[in-house]
Amino acid sequence: MGTLTGKVAVVTGASRGIGKGIALALAAEGATVYVTGRTVEAGSYPLPGTVGETAAQCDTRGGKGIGVAVDHADDAAVAALFQRVRSEAGRLDILVNNAFALPDDLTDPGGFWEKPLSNLQMFEVGVRSNFVAAWHAAQIMAPQGSGLIVAISGYTGVSYTYGTIFGTCKSAVDRMARDMAVELEPHNVCSISLWQGLTLTERAQRNLANIPGLEGRASTRMQDGCTPEHPGRVIAALAADPEVMRHSGGTFITAEMADVYGVTDIDGNRIPSLRDTRGAPIWQPIRSSSHE
Numbered sequence: 001m002g003t004l005t006g007k008v009a010v011v012t013g014a015s016r017g018i019g020k021g022i023a024l025a026l027a028a029e030g031a032t033v034y035v036t037g038r039t040v041e042a043g044s045y046p047l048p049g050t051v052g053e054t055a056a057q058c059d060t061r062g063g064k065g066i067g068v069a070v071d072h073a074d075d076a077a078v079a080a081l082f083q084r085v086r087s088e089a090g091r092l093d094i095l096v097n098n099a100f101a102l103p104d105d106l107t108d109p110g111g112f113w114e115k116p117l118s119n120l121q122m123f124e125v126g127v128r129s130n131f132v133a134a135w136h137a138a139q140i141m142a143p144q145g146s147g148l149i150v151a152i153s154g155y156t157g158v159s160y161t162y163g164t165i166f167g168t169c170k171s172a173v174d175r176m177a178r179d180m181a182v183e184l185e186p187h188n189v190c191s192i193s194l195w196q197g198l199t200l201t202e203r204a205q206r207n208l209a210n211i212p213g214l215e216g217r218a219s220t221r222m223q224d225g226c227t228p229e230h231p232g233r234v235i236a237a238l239a240a241d242p243e244v245m246r247h248s249g250g251t252f253i254t255a256e257m258a259d260v261y262g263v264t265d266i267d268g269n270r271i272p273s274l275r276d277t278r279g280a281p282i283w284q285p286i287r288s289s290s291h292e
Contacts, residue, residue: 002030002062003240008089010081012072012133013099015039016049018152018199021228022096022235023054027063029236034085036070036099072099072129073121082136091144094239095137097173098152101125112164119165126169127176134180134191142187148239149184151177151193152231153251158279174251178283181249185286190248194234194257195281197274198225226271230254230263237261249286 009026013019015037023033035058037051051067058065068084070077085092101121108115134149141147151173156166177193184191231254238244238257255271257263264270 002028004063004093004236005030007031007093007239008034008085008091009094009096009239010034010036010085010092010133010137011096011098012036012070012129014054015045015051016047016054017098018196018228018231019096019098020049020054020057021199021230022098022152022232023058023065024061025229025232025236026094026239027058027061027065029240030063031094031236031239032064032066032089033058034066034068034081036068036072036081038069038071040067040069072133073101073124075132078129078132079136082133082140086140092137092140093147094235095133095141095147095149096152096235097130097133097150099125099129099133100152100169106162106166115163119163122165122169127172130173130176134176138180138184138187138189141189142184145188147184147189148235148244149177149180149189149191150235150238151191152196153177153193154196155253155274155278157193157195157251158282174281174283177251178249178286181286185245185248188245190238190244192238192247192249193251193281193283194231195251195253196226196231197255197271197278199228199231200225226255226265226269227267230258230265230271233263233265234258234261237263246287247285249283251281251283253281 009031011023014023014035023035035051035054039045039050055065055067103119153170156170157174174193177191181191253273255273
């Protein structure tokens, strides 16, 4: 029996990448995981992975995976997802807001004015989508008096990475997680933001192999990277912690939170914190700071 047996999670954007790694790590601890994403048919996206494949792998890890096709820019589809969770599971213990609309030109050189306004899709699926999913999740969690909402962010919250919109979005979800924590505190629901460094997803590995000069930047040093399951292991530890509310409202470097819980990557490696070179989080847990 895992530490999350009987718990129910929603992980957004989990066809592949960080979301998939998180879903698998939660399932390995026995959780039922609703896996959302837009990719349903293999080969329909340039990178491998579908919601069904991730869900099936969750089953092999010891949990239960439920693949749900969801475009997180579609409010009606998101509402239907959480209604399904309420109907089938009757509870929700973990929401991981990971879905993010990464444009193809994210790592291309050029100023914000030289890139298309369509890049504002990062606000739609990356900021607004976080709020909508949390809005629905809180309507389940608050009445049950428990829950954990995690936003996946990064050092770009304080350190320039890739572009203006990208950094602005990540800064926004950090602040959103904190203010949600203030309002959720009376209901014993924890809201935090986790900062990822280089995560060796399918997209990251493709970009590192094909974009000249990308490897070796402060944000893309291979020796600092982790597998997509590392943040999931940390989230599993948080979700199993009966005192998790002490963290609520804070923004945390995933590597540092891993040290708090004694979590390593799947190969046993300890992932380094880049606090000294890339910056420190702004928001502290609400129980250790004034939030009037």
